Amino acid sequence: xxxxxxxxxxxxxxxxxxxxxxxxxxxxxxxxxxxxxxxxxxxxxxxxxxxxxxxxxxxxxxxxxxxxxxxxxxxxxxxxxxxxxxxxxxxxxxxxxxxxxxxxxxxxxxxxxxxxxxxxxxxxxxxxxxxxxxxxxxxxxxxxxxxxxxxxxxxxxxxxxxxxxxxxxxxxxxxxxxxxxxxxxxxxxxxxxxxxxxxxxxxxxxxxxxxxxxxxxxxxxxxxxxxxxxxxxxxxxxxxxxxxxxxxxxxxxxxxxxxxxxxxxxxxxxxxxxxxxxxxxxxxxxxxxxxxxxxxxxxxxxxxxxxxxxxxxxxxxxxxxxxxxxxxxxxxxxxxxxxxxxxxxxxxxxxxxxxxxxxxxxxxxxxxxxxxxxxxxxxxxxxxxxxxxxxxxxxxxxxxxxxxxxxxxxxx
Amino acid sequence: xxxxxxxxxxxxxxxxxxxxxxxxxxxxxxxxxxxxxxxxxxxxxxxxxxxxxxxxxxxxxxxxxxxxxxxxxxxxxxxxxxxxxxxxxxxxxxxxxxxxxxxxxxxxxxxxxxxxxxxxxxxxxxxxxxxxxxxxxxxxxxxxxxxxxxxxxxxxxxxxxxxxxxxxxxxxxxxxxxxxxxxxxxxxxxxxxxxxxxxxxxxxxxxxxxxxxxxxxxxxxxxxxxxxxxxxxxxxxxxxxxxxxxxxxxxxxxxxxxxxxxxxxxxxxxxxxxxxxxxxxxxxxxxxxxxxxxxxxxxxxxxxxxxxxxxxxxxxxxxxxxxxxxxxxxxxxxxxxxxxxxxxxxxxxxxxxxxxxxxxxxxxxxxxxxxxxxxxxxxxxxxxxxxxxxxxxxxxxxxxxxxxxxxxxxxx
Numbered sequence: 001x002x003x004x005x006x007x008x009x010x011x012x013x014x015x016x017x018x019x020x021x022x023x024x025x026x027x028x029x030x031x032x033x034x035x036x037x038x039x040x041x042x043x044x045x046x047x048x049x050x051x052x053x054x055x056x057x058x059x060x061x062x063x064x065x066x067x068x069x070x071x072x073x074x075x076x077x078x079x080x081x082x083x084x085x086x087x088x089x090x091x092x093x094x095x096x097x098x099x100x101x102x103x104x105x106x107x108x109x110x111x112x113x114x115x116x117x118x119x120x121x122x123x124x125x126x127x128x129x130x131x132x133x134x135x136x137x138x139x140x141x142x143x144x145x146x147x148x149x150x151x152x153x154x155x156x157x158x159x160x161x162x163x164x165x166x167x168x169x170x171x172x173x174x175x176x177x178x179x180x181x182x183x184x185x186x187x188x189x190x191x192x193x194x195x196x197x198x199x200x201x202x203x204x205x206x207x208x209x210x211x212x213x214x215x216x217x218x219x220x221x222x223x224x225x226x227x228x229x230x231x232x233x234x235x236x237x238x239x240x241x242x243x244x245x246x247x248x249x250x251x252x253x254x255x256x257x258x259x260x261x262x263x264x265x266x267x268x269x270x271x272x273x274x275x276x277x278x279x280x281x282x283x284x285x286x287x288x289x290x291x292x293x294x295x296x297x298x299x300x301x302x303x304x305x306x307x308x309x310x311x312x313x314x315x316x317x318x319x320x321x322x323x324x325x326x327x328x329x330x331x332x333x334x335x336x337x338x339x340x341x342x343x344x345x346x347x348x349x350x351x352x353x354x355x356x357x358x359x360x361x362x363x364x365x366x367x368x369x370x371x372x373x374x375x376x377x378x379x380x381x382x383x384x385x386x387x388x389x390x391x392x393x394x395x396x397x398x399x400x401x402x403x404x405x406x407x408x409x410x411x412x
Numbered sequence: 413x414x415x416x417x418x419x420x421x422x423x424x425x426x427x428x429x430x431x432x433x434x435x436x437x438x439x440x441x442x443x444x445x446x447x448x449x450x451x452x453x454x455x456x457x458x459x460x461x462x463x464x465x466x467x468x469x470x471x472x473x474x475x476x477x478x479x480x481x482x483x484x485x486x487x488x489x490x491x492x493x494x495x496x497x498x499x500x501x502x503x504x505x506x507x508x509x510x511x512x513x514x515x516x517x518x519x520x521x522x523x524x525x526x527x528x529x530x531x532x533x534x535x536x537x538x539x540x541x542x543x544x545x546x547x548x549x550x551x552x553x554x555x556x557x558x559x560x561x562x563x564x565x566x567x568x569x570x571x572x573x574x575x576x577x578x579x580x581x582x583x584x585x586x587x588x589x590x591x592x593x594x595x596x597x598x599x600x601x602x603x604x605x606x607x608x609x610x611x612x613x614x615x616x617x618x619x620x621x622x623x624x625x626x627x628x629x630x631x632x633x634x635x636x637x638x639x640x641x642x643x644x645x646x647x648x649x650x651x652x653x654x655x656x657x658x659x660x661x662x663x664x665x666x667x668x669x670x671x672x673x674x675x676x677x678x679x680x681x682x683x684x685x686x687x688x689x690x691x692x693x694x695x696x697x698x699x700x701x702x703x704x705x706x707x708x709x710x711x712x713x714x715x716x717x718x719x720x721x722x723x724x725x726x727x728x729x730x731x732x733x734x735x736x737x738x739x740x741x742x743x744x745x746x747x748x749x750x751x752x753x754x755x756x757x758x759x760x761x762x763x764x765x766x767x768x769x770x771x772x773x774x775x776x777x778x779x780x781x782x783x784x785x786x787x788x789x790x791x792x793x794x795x796x797x798x799x800x801x802x803x804x805x806x807x808x809x810x811x812x813x814x815x816x817x818x819x820x821x822x823x824x
Contacts, residue, residue: 006478391476399477407479
């Protein structure tokens with residue numbers, strides 16, 4: 001029995017409210033020896049006050065040393081063992097654009113590619129030359145053409161992602177998802193056929209073959225300066241939505257998700273959260289939270305993107321500013337008086353590394369039933385000495401439930 | 413392989429002595445912001461001296477956020493994964509009164525109930541009215557009557573617990589324990605029959621049916637003011653003793669248990685500890701320890717109840733006093749010079765919450781081979797910085813064995 005199953009067997013209902021603020025990529029690194037991290041450098045009077053009231057800790061997103069993508073990072077935060085609940089690539093790509101996959105859908109992650117007169121792939125990202133790729137607008141224009149494709153007995157969805165990337169979803173009963181990629185992973189050779197690897201997936205492979213044939217007709221005239229450009233497609237990662245128990249089934253929590261970016265709405269939907277509002281900024285996200293707080297939901301996931309974006313940019317100072325922007329909304333959240341308030345990230349994104357990292361994420365949990373831990377501010381170094389200790393992300397929701405008195409005693 | 417199996421494969425014998433002092437419900441919470449916990453408020457010069465000699469840590473009884481009952485709490489302390497080794501209700505109730513269950517016994521947790529002239533249950537706790545219940549004396553008097561019941565081929569034990577609660581144990585070879593409860597969980601309906609859910613349990617159900625029929629005859633005249641009162645019984649949680657390897661099998665330790673309350677003697681017996689003495693106070697428990705220390709045992713579990721009791725009462729000051737009483741006996745224990753001395757609790761019982769909680773338990777391990785950790789006193793906040801770190805209870809005995817040099821090197 002893992003921690004989620006244990007918690008599931010102990011959950012009880014009350015009228016407590018839990019708010020989880022996720023500053024994406026929150027954890028950082030110094031850019032000079034003995035210097036502060038982005039969070040330590042930022043002026044965060046409100047988070048520091050929370051650190052004095054609550055308990056801090058150093059959260060390990062997956063396991064020590066493992067750098068999570070956004071999918072596993074968030075699943076861990078939501079208490080779903082991210083090593084057990086893998087999100088297949090096609091489903092993740094669909095989730096990432098906020099496409100709401102139904103149980104029988106088969107999603108695939110597609111690239112526009114370029115196919116030469118000899119039928120061989122000349123560019124796997126749809127460019128006319130060897131290394132260029134389609135722009136987002138060029139990709140979108142082609143997606144619109146593909147949206148006209150019809151296949152009898154199947155609903156077909158074609159949605160743009162970015163540049164040469166797009167998603168195709170086939171919706172019909174009984175479609176298996178065990179189909180080989182058509183991407184040959186090389187140029188100078190033809191695209192592969194979609195081949196079913198089990199009997200239940202034969203119909204899916206046929207549908208994909210039909211779709212590809214029609215797409216090649218629709219895209220036949222795509223060229224630039226007489227050279228073919230983005231006139232074909234490659235399909236990868238055929239997959240169903242992963243099966244996961246919902247937040248309500250596991251925790252008894254009616255959960256709301258407040259996010260700007262589709263990926264995070266999609267991840268929240270995978271665990272059965274309801275998307276609330278359509279905010280475009282952090283301030284608007286908090287507006288949504290304020291309006292929703294007194295309603296039917298008892299868990300609120302609020303996602304803030306820009307701490308991660310500025311880390312990915314490698315811009316230390318801009319990440320510091322993003323953290324200060326995040327700090328500034330804290331009083332609006334505490335004014336709602338949630339029973340439990342969590343502040344965390346799904347992983348670290350140190351500007352110094354310009355990308356996600358394995359470093360633990362400083363994390364705060366604030367509730368009346370917290371045992372004081374002596375932490376005086378919110379930061380990576382201080383969190384090492386906090387009452388939450390060094391802990392894995394999957395324990396965060398169980399701890400929140402405990403502090404909200406939503407867990408019965410285990411055994412007599 | 414879990415930690416217990418690993419330790420089992422590495423155990424070696426020597427003449428070291430390990431003492432584990434368990435102050436039940438030791439961990440606490442402040443009753444005012446930034447105030448001390450009960451342990452931090454208590455004057456504990458002896459425990460503080462131990463903290464300077466040994467290593468401290470913040471112990472998680474089960475998993476983060478999980479509040480343990482006494483059963484799982486102690487199993488964890490004894491190094492038995494409490495999520496794996498569940499104690500079924502009937503066995504726990506028998507254990508709780510110190511009844512020594514044998515391997516084939518089937519134990520059940522029973523209530524006296526009241527049955528009206530129409531055969532329906534009018535009160536599930538044996539009262540004459542709708543909400544009253546039997547007193548402990550009234551329960552005991554009825555238990556004595558039931559002790560006369562005889563069933564051919566079966567030894568029947570009937571033992572009082574408290575108020576309307578009692579335990580019935582059937583002892584015979586080959587009795588299954590897969591029998592439905594007879595408690596209808598409602599009034600105004602008749603009690604249910606004990607129904608076997610597998611062939612091996614059919615004889616058990618027959619025996620239970622015979623017992624119930626005889627009991628109803630024996631109790632037929634139980635009434636108050638002309639109204640029936642506690643004239644029937646309900647049986648729940650038919651169960652064998654859970655199968656657990658003994659302390660000696662797993663650790664090679666001949667273990668003694670010294671406790672005042674039956675529950676803790678019962679739990680110790682489940683893992684094969686020998687109950688030593690019959691002390692009535694903490695001082696008498698230490699008398700027993702002193703007398704037994706030079707004998708055949710090499711592990712001593714000493715249980716102190718009142719830290720938990722005063723926490724359950726919600727009486728901060730009384731819990732502080734209980735901790736000081738506990739501190740006062742420490743010199744008598746250290747004078748015995750155990751190779752390893754552990755001071756811990758099975759869970760926290762903050763007076764502030766009037767009950768068990770999920771908060772970690774401050775824990776001390778003292779041995780000559782401890783690596784100094786700089787802790788200056790024994791308390792929750794100080795323990796956050798200790799050499800034991802934040803650790804799960806099942807690692808405590810392995811750590812004790814290591815410090816007693818009772819574990820061989822793993823691998824060459």
